[in-house]
Amino acid sequence: MSRSWERKVRKHTEQLNKRRKKAGLKAVASPAAMTDRYKGRNYILPAFLILFIGFYIYMVTIPADDPNLSNPVESPVFWLTIASYLALAALFWFRRPYLLVGKDFVGTRRFTGDKTLTASSIKAITVIRPGYIIIEPKKGGNWVFSRMLNRYPVDEMADRLQRFAQDNRIPYEEKKK
The missing domain is CATH 2.30.29.30 (Pleckstrin-homology domain (PH domain)/Phosphotyrosine-binding domain (PTB))
Incomplete structure (x- = not known):
């Protein structure tokens, strides 16, 4: 088929689908559809991000030699960082x-x-x-x-x-x- 014929078929199918939608009928499948x-399924990047989160938690929770330093686990930024990486891992997992x-x-x-x-x-x-x-x-x-x-x-x-x-x-x- 020629390209112009395909364009005509696509155009008329779109017009027909609009009329059928107004009438409450099911749309006709177009050739492009x-x-x-x-x-x-992407599983490597989410697994890497979860391992990175584990490494981050491990590195942050190692006791410091200086007793004057505050505990980073009590910081809301710590938990926000973990939640952000978990959300990113979930995004890559569910976005197939x-x-x-x-x-x-x-x-x-x-x-x-x-x-x-x-x-x-x-x-x-x-x-x-x-x-x-x-x-x-x-x-x-x-x-x-x-x-x-x-x-x-x-x-x-x-x-x-x-x-x-x-x-x-x-x-x-x-x-x-």
Whole structure:
């Protein structure tokens, strides 16, 4: 299909959904909404932050040689610091990383926010069995999805990315360690 035809379909679907919403009916799924999302779990950074909190508590509670120093555990700043690091660990735990695969784009979440790559800006897709997927953009750094680091379902992702690569004529390579 041509791009102009896809834009027309998207525009008319949006108009139809607005009318259906006013009438109290369920929206029609647009072609852009048909995506596959593969979620992982970030556990390394939260674990590191919790270990850091333990180290911080240990270092602060070591008795000082000078008896004139105040006890830092009684300070509200001490407890605020611990609560802040725990909140940060919880944020990284509950904010799950993902790979979103659409018809002509892939997307993921990075530290700086959600990122999207169109099919035309992808140089190659490499699957290293068992457990790694590398998406190489034409500009910028590689996107690496790992079963070990982020608990991604790599086998399902590899099958979907292979179809994505075939549909968009992107080089796809599968390696075994």
